[in-house]
Amino acid sequence: MSAFKINPKDYHGVGIGLRSAHYQTILADRPDVPWFEALTDNYMNDGGYPLHYLEKIRAHYPITFHGVGLSLGGVDPIDLTYLKRLKALRSQFQPIHFSDHLCWTSHDGRHSNDLLPMPYTQDAVRHVSERIDQVQNSLGEQILVENVSSYLSYTMSDRTEAEFFAEVAQQADCLILCDINNIYVSAKNHGFDALDYLKAMPKARIRELHLAGYEDQGDYLLDTHGEAVHEPVWGLYERALEEYGEIPTLLEWDTNIPDFSVLMQEQSRALNYWTKKQARV
Amino acid sequence: MSELSKLYATMMEAIYGETSLAASYIVPGKVLSAAAQLGIYQGSVKGGLVQALGDLFPASKGLLGEQFFDAMASRYVAINPSQSASLDHYGETFPLFMQRFEPLAELPYMPDLASLEWTWHLAFHAASTNAISPDVLTGVPLDQADQLQCILVEPIYLHRSDYPLLELRALGLMTESEVDAVDIASGGGCYVVFRDGLNTQMSQVSPPLYALLEELKKPLSFGTICAQWLSKHPDLELNVYTAELIKRSWIADFRAINN
Numbered sequence: 001m002s003a004f005k006i007n008p009k010d011y012h013g014v015g016i017g018l019r020s021a022h023y024q025t026i027l028a029d030r031p032d033v034p035w036f037e038a039l040t041d042n043y044m045n046d047g048g049y050p051l052h053y054l055e056k057i058r059a060h061y062p063i064t065f066h067g068v069g070l071s072l073g074g075v076d077p078i079d080l081t082y083l084k085r086l087k088a089l090r091s092q093f094q095p096i097h098f099s100d101h102l103c104w105t106s107h108d109g110r111h112s113n114d115l116l117p118m119p120y121t122q123d124a125v126r127h128v129s130e131r132i133d134q135v136q137n138s139l140g141e142q143i144l145v146e147n148v149s150s151y152l153s154y155t156m157s158d159r160t161e162a163e164f165f166a167e168v169a170q171q172a173d174c175l176i177l178c179d180i181n182n183i184y185v186s187a188k189n190h191g192f193d194a195l196d197y198l199k200a201m202p203k204a205r206i207r208e209l210h211l212a213g214y215e216d217q218g219d220y221l222l223d224t225h226g227e228a229v230h231e232p233v234w235g236l237y238e239r240a241l242e243e244y245g246e247i248p249t250l251l252e253w254d255t256n257i258p259d260f261s262v263l264m265q266e267q268s269r270a271l272n273y274w275t276k277k278q279a280r281v
Numbered sequence: 282m283s284e285l286s287k288l289y290a291t292m293m294e295a296i297y298g299e300t301s302l303a304a305s306y307i308v309p310g311k312v313l314s315a316a317a318q319l320g321i322y323q324g325s326v327k328g329g330l331v332q333a334l335g336d337l338f339p340a341s342k343g344l345l346g347e348q349f350f351d352a353m354a355s356r357y358v359a360i361n362p363s364q365s366a367s368l369d370h371y372g373e374t375f376p377l378f379m380q381r382f383e384p385l386a387e388l389p390y391m392p393d394l395a396s397l398e399w400t401w402h403l404a405f406h407a408a409s410t411n412a413i414s415p416d417v418l419t420g421v422p423l424d425q426a427d428q429l430q431c432i433l434v435e436p437i438y439l440h441r442s443d444y445p446l447l448e449l450r451a452l453g454l455m456t457e458s459e460v461d462a463v464d465i466a467s468g469g470g471c472y473v474v475f476r477d478g479l480n481t482q483m484s485q486v487s488p489p490l491y492a493l494l495e496e497l498k499k500p501l502s503f504g505t506i507c508a509q510w511l512s513k514h515p516d517l518e519l520n521v522y523t524a525e526l527i528k529r530s531w532i533a534d535f536r537a538i539n540n
């Protein structure tokens with residue numbers, strides 16, 4: 001499977017997740033953002049406001065596609081209608097790449113519309129790798145697969161998530177979108193060391209990092225994407241840049257969406273870590 | 282059934298239901314029990330769908346209040362799991378559920394309002410067609426109406442209700458500050474949900490215009506539709522109503538039949 005063709009000029013630095021609340025501001029102010037990430041599931045309809053604005057924004061910015069609906073780890077057959085719509089969107093908008101998650105979201109026709117964790121077993125490695133391969137063959141390019149935040153682990157798991165991820169990436173020959181916030185959230189919830197996780201990931205396959213905010217529920221951390229990035233996640237991000245190099249990074253904010261200027265402040269803080277790193281080299 | 286299938290089936294059952302069968306698959310945490318960990322997913326899946334219904338039916342939520350609406354939506358979610366990867370498809374049967382929901386018996390206008398909101402949502406995301414241009418319209422051989430089909434623009438949805446839906450919607454959304462109460466007894470009307478460019482809109486129309494729109498949704502010749510409409514409205518001028526359809530930009534085309 002060939003890697004997607006990226007123009008490095010189009011894909012560097014810190015991009016921002018595109019949300020409808022910011023369409024007008026982006027078009028009016030043309031902020032200095034290297035690329036936007038469009039949530040493909042928001043553009044699966046036939047027409048209307050979201051597609052119209054995506055077209056306008058695409059005319060000025062490169063975009064990546066990020067989805068939550070493929071249920072890569074599920075056992076229901078891959079939804080071919082969804083895949084067909086994704087391909088149509090891809091030929092219309094020419095994104096840099098497409099990503100989805102290492103998780104399952106539906107079973108026997110019922111959907112959770114939430115990212116549910118997989119068990120980490122040999123069978124599951126084989127199963128999900130085959131499905132990622134199926135999607136990559138259908139799209140004709142490698143996809144990026146992202147780690148999810150989780151709140152439970154299964155008794156049947158016989159390896160760590162990072163080991164599982166590495167095996168899947170190898171078998172499916174896919175690329176990785178490494179969500180730093182998700183690593184931190186899961187590390188706290190399950191009591192593993194986030195740095196060990198970072199180091200165990202196959203770094204040659206990592207093409208993008210995600211940053212977002214969680215919510216502290218007292219007994220556990222909830223991945224809400226509704227707050228600014230927390231201090232320990234910034235710390236982990238800095239370590240990730242040291243470990244992986246300057247990987248394009250995307251800032252996500254999905255609930256309690258603030259003014260666009262707040263996202264720009266977060267973006268600029270993320271870029272500072274790049275500068276800091278460059279200064280040390 | 283594979284181990285993975287068994288696990289997913291049990292998990293999905295637990296997420297939508299209240300069962301704790303899935304707990305045996307889950308490693309108990311130091312702080313949270315297996316059931317409590319599962320509860321986080323139950324909460325986020327159901328909460329996400331309740332939230333989606335609130336976003337899709339904002340005026341209904343506004344009228345009923347968050348607490349009542351969310352409780353009703355939770356009942357709906359429990360018996361209507363999501364069947365699509367996209368939340369845009371969730372809630373089609375919610376108006377019907379509201380019609381049968383006993384605590385709403387005293388508020389009979391709510392299901393109609395919810396139906397209107399659902400079509401607003403459909404119209405918002407639909408592909409749209411343009412109205413016929415004056416140049417094309419001038420060239421339409423209306424003397425051959427039996428050979429022509431009149432095509433309405435898309436999207437266009439029709440609602441007839443015994444209740445004043447536009448006022449109820451405005452009150453629910455609190456977009457028009459002058460609407461602070463609605464007189465349900467003031468009666469209903471005929472409503473059209475359509476798009477003007479990117480803007481989804483709703484209009485109240487006269488019953489004869491509504492009847493004409495209803496006919497035009499049928500795959501009949503324009504001549505037949507006109508004749509049927511005139512037989513039901515012998516005292517009215519058809520030209521007045523077709524002119525209004527054109528003025529409102531609701532006619533997309535006249536096409537020759539069998540072409």
Ligand SMILES: [Fe+2]
Pocket residue numbers: 146179210252
């Ligand atoms: Fe992410």
